[in-house]
Structures are given as structure tokens and as C-alpha cells.
Amino acid sequence: MVLVFVAAVVLIACATAVAAVWRRGLGHAAGAPLRRALLATGAVAAPVLALVLGVSWTQAPSGGAAGNLSGAHGSGHLHDATQLAAAPAPGASDDAYWAQVAGEPFHPTGVTRTYYLAAEEVVWDYAPDGRNDVTGKRFDDVADTWVKKDKSRIGSAYVKCLYRQYTDSTFTQPKERPAGDAYLGFTGPVIRAEVGDTIKVHFLNRCSIGASVHPHGVFYQKASEGAPYADNTSGKDTLDDAVPKGGRHTYTWLVPDRAGPGPHDGSSVMWMYHSHTDEVRDTYAGLQGFLVVTARGKARADGSPADVDREVFQLFAVMNEGSSTYLDENIKRFTKVPPAPEDEGFEESNLKHSINGYLFGNQPMVTLRQGERVRWYVMSMGTEVDLHTPHWHGNTVVVMGTRMDVVSLLPASMLVADMVPDNPGIWLFHCHVNDHLTAGMMTRYRVTS
Numbered sequence: 001m002v003l004v005f006v007a008a009v010v011l012i013a014c015a016t017a018v019a020a021v022w023r024r025g026l027g028h029a030a031g032a033p034l035r036r037a038l039l040a041t042g043a044v045a046a047p048v049l050a051l052v053l054g055v056s057w058t059q060a061p062s063g064g065a066a067g068n069l070s071g072a073h074g075s076g077h078l079h080d081a082t083q084l085a086a087a088p089a090p091g092a093s094d095d096a097y098w099a100q101v102a103g104e105p106f107h108p109t110g111v112t113r114t115y116y117l118a119a120e121e122v123v124w125d126y127a128p129d130g131r132n133d134v135t136g137k138r139f140d141d142v143a144d145t146w147v148k149k150d151k152s153r154i155g156s157a158y159v160k161c162l163y164r165q166y167t168d169s170t171f172t173q174p175k176e177r178p179a180g181d182a183y184l185g186f187t188g189p190v191i192r193a194e195v196g197d198t199i200k201v202h203f204l205n206r207c208s209i210g211a212s213v214h215p216h217g218v219f220y221q222k223a224s225e226g227a228p229y230a231d232n233t234s235g236k237d238t239l240d241d242a243v244p245k246g247g248r249h250t251y252t253w254l255v256p257d258r259a260g261p262g263p264h265d266g267s268s269v270m271w272m273y274h275s276h277t278d279e280v281r282d283t284y285a286g287l288q289g290f291l292v293v294t295a296r297g298k299a300r301a302d303g304s305p306a307d308v309d310r311e312v313f314q315l316f317a318v319m320n321e322g323s324s325t326y327l328d329e330n331i332k333r334f335t336k337v338p339p340a341p342e343d344e345g346f347e348e349s350n351l352k353h354s355i356n357g358y359l360f361g362n363q364p365m366v367t368l369r370q371g372e373r374v375r376w377y378v379m380s381m382g383t384e385v386d387l388h389t390p391h392w393h394g395n396t397v398v399v400m401g402t403r404m405d406v407v408s409l410l411p412a413s414m415l416v417a418d419m420v421p422d423n424p425g426i427w428l429f430h431c432h433v434n435d436h437l438t439a440g441m442m443t444r445y446r447v448t449s
């Protein structure tokens with residue numbers, strides 16, 4: 001900006017001098033050569049000044065006048081202006097933009113989708129194959145840190161409390177997962193809805209801990225929030241907070257526009273649901289799952305987005321079994337000698353760096369077909385160590401209009417990544433954080449031609 005100012009001063013000074021020379025009418029002998037000299041200088045100076053002005057203008061740093069002019073993102077690059085023209089962006093705060101933020105209020109254009117969810121205590125094995133499926137070999141000494149059962153080590157299998165789906169309110173007939181969905185592991189059933197639908201979750205808690213079902217994104221009233229805190233509610237409005245062992249509760253969630261895709265989303269978005277009676281304890285126990293909302297008019301009968309051939313769900317989390325309610329029970333059941341209170345190796349052994357509850361490639365392999373439209377939904381849960389960078393080998397994805405093959409997650413991040421695989425083979429899919437990779441946060445997916 002200093003350059004622009006100096007150039008402008010020089011330009012004005014030149015113009016003033018030229019004007020003065022012409023007005024005073026210097027003697028012909030002296031005047032003519034001077035006028036010619038001034039004109040020649042101007043002819044050279046004008047393009048140079050124009051160039052200087054132009055360069056200094058386009059190179060103004062972000063946050064400067066030029067940066068602000070170029071768009072709401074403040075990055076100062078010309079393509080931002082093009083993007084703004086293509087779609088409303090944060091900062092383009094006209095009425096049309098705010099109408100999209102708000103969406104239409106809920107109106108029941110769809111159906112009621114009913115789910116029967118039980119929370120159940122099960123023994124979950126993070127490495128059921130008993131080997132490292134990524135190397136194709138036995139576990140080495142490093143992997144044994146997290147998977148080897150020993151006299152004071154629990155090993156790879158723990159008592160957990162998980163959401164499981166049933167066919168009806170008798171909760172006698174489990175709804176079997178198709179073989180192709182086995183990779184979903186310890187996560188709950190995928191809950192689906194289209195904008196305009198109502199979701200009803202009939203919940204039965206069979207675990208010894210109080211539990212709830214708390215959704216993200218959808219519209220709920222206090223009796224369907226599933227979280228106890230000082231929110232000025234009482235009576236019936238608190239029955240959702242902590243369903244006791246053997247207790248039931250029905251959660252009703254509406255799906256308005258603002259629970260569905262926003263201006264920059266595709267045809268569907270993903271939300272998580274999890275128990276929030278004791279948020280930390282419950283999610284480490286395993287009570288979490290995926291919820292997908294498809295845009296109005298863009299869903300199949302089952303709620304899935306009609307333009308997508310295959311959806312894949314992956315939860316990256318360092319499951320801290322040391323913070324699970326079931327720690328004491330796990331020690332009692334699975335160790336011969338209880339670990340010493342300060343046994344740091346024991347603490348480390350309980351940090352399961354898992355994807356959907358699997359370590360070292362033990363997740364049943366997801367198989368995709370070359371050329372099909374695949375939507376990956378990835379999320380993370382946990383604490384400050386849960387910064388994950390899932391990386392797809394072999395193929396790339398598009399996230400919110402941007403090409404990537406690594407995405408970034410923080411605790412409770414939810415992200416949609418679209419892929420059209422063009423590269424047949426068995427490919428690694430892993431967290432790119434070195435410490436997490438070492439601890440087994442990896443799996444593989446297959447693309448068939």
C-alpha cells in the first residue's frame with residue numbers, strides 16, 4: 001500500500017509540473033525541448049507506474065483492501081470471487097443466504113422411521129483374527145503392547161456396553177447385520193432419515209450403567225435429548241437423561257431442513273449419536289453410532305441417498321478402556337494378577353487405537369466396485385489424543401468440493417468424503433498420525449474391477 005501511495009504522489013507531481021510548464025509558456029528556445037522531455041518522461045513513466053500500481057494491487061496481503069474486496073474468505077485470491085458467484089458462502093449475508101441457514105421449519109412430508117435399540121453388555125474383541133492382517137503376519141512385540149493377554153494384561157477382548165438393533169418392541173429378535181456391513185464393528189446400527197421424516201428410537205437399557213441415546217443435528221425437545229444437566233426441566237422431561245438398567249425410553253427426533261444437507265453439502269450428511277448420561281464413560285464403553293440425513297426428495301425408501309451406490313462408515317477413536325466403567329470387571333475377568341496401580345504399561349495397553357473397534361487390519365474388509373459412487377462417512381471421538389488423519393491409499397476423495405486423500409478429524413468431527421474408485425486392488429486405509437499407526441489404527445479396503 002505504501003508503494004501505491006508513493007506512485008500516486010509521483011504521478012500527481014509530474015502532472016502538476018507539466019501543467020505549470022505549459023501555462024507559464026517558457027521561451028520557445030528553452031520551452032520546446034523541455035516540453036518534449038517532459039512528454040517523453042510521461043510516456044515512459046505512465047506504463048511503468050501502471051505496472052507498479054497493478055502489481056502492488058494484486059499482491060496486497062490478505063486483510064488489506066484488495067484482500068477484503070476479493071471475497072468473504074479474506075484470502076485475497078481471485079478464485080474466491082468465482083466461488084462466491086457459484087454458491088452462497090459464509091459472509092454473503094443476504095436474505096437468501098440466511099434463508100438457507102434456517103431452512104424451512106419442520107413439516108412432515110415423509111414417514112416415521114422406527115428403531116429398536118438395546119444397550120447390551122458384550123465381550124468385544126478388538127483383534128478377533130489374532131494376527132496383524134495388514135502385515136499378514138503374527139503380531140510383533142510392538143503390537144503385543146495392545147493385543148497380548150498376559151498375567152496382568154487384559155489383552156484384546158473387553159466387556160463393553162454397545163447399541164444393538166432389534167426387530168420389534170419385544171427385544172427378542174436381533175436385527176442381523178448383512179455380511180457386507182460386518183465392518184461396522186462395535187458401532188450401533190446406522191439410523192437413517194430423509195428431511196421431513198420423524199425418527200422414533202425405542203430404547204431398552206440392558207447394561208448395568210445408566211445410559212441414553214443423544215443425537216446430533218436433528219430436532220429434539222427436552223424429553224428426547226438424552227443428556228442430564230441443569231436445563232430447568234423436571235418430571236417427564238428428565239426420563240430420557242439416564243435410563244436405568246432394565247428401563248425403557250422412546251426418543252422422538254424431527255428432521256427439518258437444518259438437520260439435512262447445507263448449501264455446500266452433497267445429497268446427505270452424517271451425524272453421530274451416542275449415550276450422554278456420562279458422556280466420557282458411556283462413549284468409552286462403546287455406546288455410539290452413525291445417523292444419516294438425506295435431502296428431501298433425494299432418498300430411496302430406506303432413507304439412503306439415491307445418487308450414491310455405496311456408503312461406508314468409519315469411526316476413528318483411541319478407546320481408553322482404562323476409563324471404562326467396566327475396567328474393574330475386565331481386570332477381574334481377564335487377568336490373573338491385578339496390575340499395580342502405577343503400572344504405566346497397563347495403562348498404555350488399554351488405549352485401543354481402533355477403527356470401528358478393530359486394530360491392525362482386523363476389520364472385515366470393505367469391498368467397493370470400480371466406478372461406483374461411494375460416500376465415506378468418517379468421524380472421531382475421544383480426547384486430546386484423538387486428532388486423526390485418515391488416509392486412503394490408491395484412490396482419492398472430494399470433501400466439500402476439495403480433492404484430498406487425507407482428511408482431518410478432531411474429537412466428535414463428522415465428515416463426508418465422496419469417492420469414485422478407479423484403481424482396483426487391496427488398499428491401505430489408516431490414520432496418518434505415526435503414534436496411532438504404530439498402535440494399530442489401520443485397515444484395508446478392496447476395489448474390484
Ligand SMILES: [Cu+2]
Nearest residue numbers: 388431433436
Ligand atoms: Cu489417529
